[in-house]
Structure formats: C-alpha cells, structure tokens
Amino acid sequence: QSVLTQPPSVSAAPGQKVTVSCSGSSSSIGKNFVSWYQQFPGTAPKLLIFDTNKRPSGIPDRFSASKSGASATLGITGLQTGDEADYYCGTWDSSLDSWVFGGGTKLTVL
C-alpha cells in the first residue's frame, strides 16, 4: 500500500487529454516538490516532471502538472499511442523522512 494514492489505470483516445491524480498528505505533497516518472515495460523509469510542474529538457509540452494542497495532477494532451506507459508520482515525506512513490497508473491510449 503506497503512501501516495494514484488510480490504477486511466484511458483515453488518441488526440484526447487525460489526467492522472496523486493524493498525499500535508507532510508529503502538501509540503514538498512533486515529481513524475514515465516507465515503459522492461525499462527504467524516466523523469517526466520535476519541481511539481517543470519539464526536463526534451519532454514535450504536451505533458504538464500541478499541485493543490495535498494532491498533484499530471496532464497529458494530444495523446499518442507512444504515451502508453506507467506513470508514477513521487515526493519526500517530511514526517517519514523518506521518499515515497505513488502506486503507479497505467495509461492506455485506446
């Protein structure tokens, strides 16, 4: 059972928009930066979003993220079949003094 709660799966059609939620606490998301990771089967996770809403170089602006209180959201617009992957949120939990991940969300582009 993960400290951060994500929906197990989301789906949408190509070209559409989808959002992935990540719910935490006042000591985790509420207090610290959130990052998001994209993972394709059999490969290592890749940093997708840092500092809650910033994209590393090379990540298209179709990917965006935000935070409100103890929850964060990843948004993907103009969905492509190549976006099918697992997405994880992560942050530091100041009460646990530990990094925590969400359980992951599998994105299906129908």
Place this chain on the structure above:
Amino acid sequence: QVQLQESGPGLVKPSQTLSLTCTVSGGSINSGDYSWSWIRQSPGKGLEWIACVQYSGTIYYNPSLKSRTIISVDTSKRRFSLKLTSVTAADTAVYYCARYSMFYYHAMDVWGQGTTVTVSS
C-alpha cells in the same frame, strides 16, 4: 553525461544478504548537489524507495525496510552499495539505483537500467 550501472548476484537464497553496487560514471559522486538512491520494483508492482546516501555520509531509509537495510558510499571507487539482510521471496524485484538532484530537480533525474534479483533456494 552521468550513467549509473547496477551490479550484483541475480540469485540470493532465503535468509541470506542481498548485496548490490551502483557504479557512477561520467560525473562525480562527491558532489554535495546529489544524493544516491536505491529503488526496487517487485514483479508487476510499483516503485518502492529503499534508501539514499549522500557523499557526506547522511543516510535516509524507508522505515519499512530500515531494520534490514544498509546503504553506503565509496567515493574513491565512485560507487554506492546496498545490503538487504534476511531476504525472503518478497524481496524478489528489479533493483534500480538513481541519482537524486537535491537542489535543482528535487527529483531522481538519472537512473540505472536495473538489475533483477531473485530470492530462491
């Protein structure tokens, strides 16, 4: 460009100690800008953070694994290591090492490719 490479036995017997090493190339492990983490992923499951270490020796552990985990850094050999004691089948996973950018990204920006560890007799 910094690269991380995990190494260690792919098979460990139950009750024994799992030992892995992550070698850092293309960059410095001595930088105070980063900490160095281990993360694992059990088959079909999500990511689980295990521990991190800074070159200064500061260490943080996942509370649920703390009693069985030792993480260390060897700056002379540009590597950091993980030991997980008293393993069971539940410790079977892909183990990743990653760099945590403490002052810029506040995130794990570089990952190793992962190494599969199976706990079985």
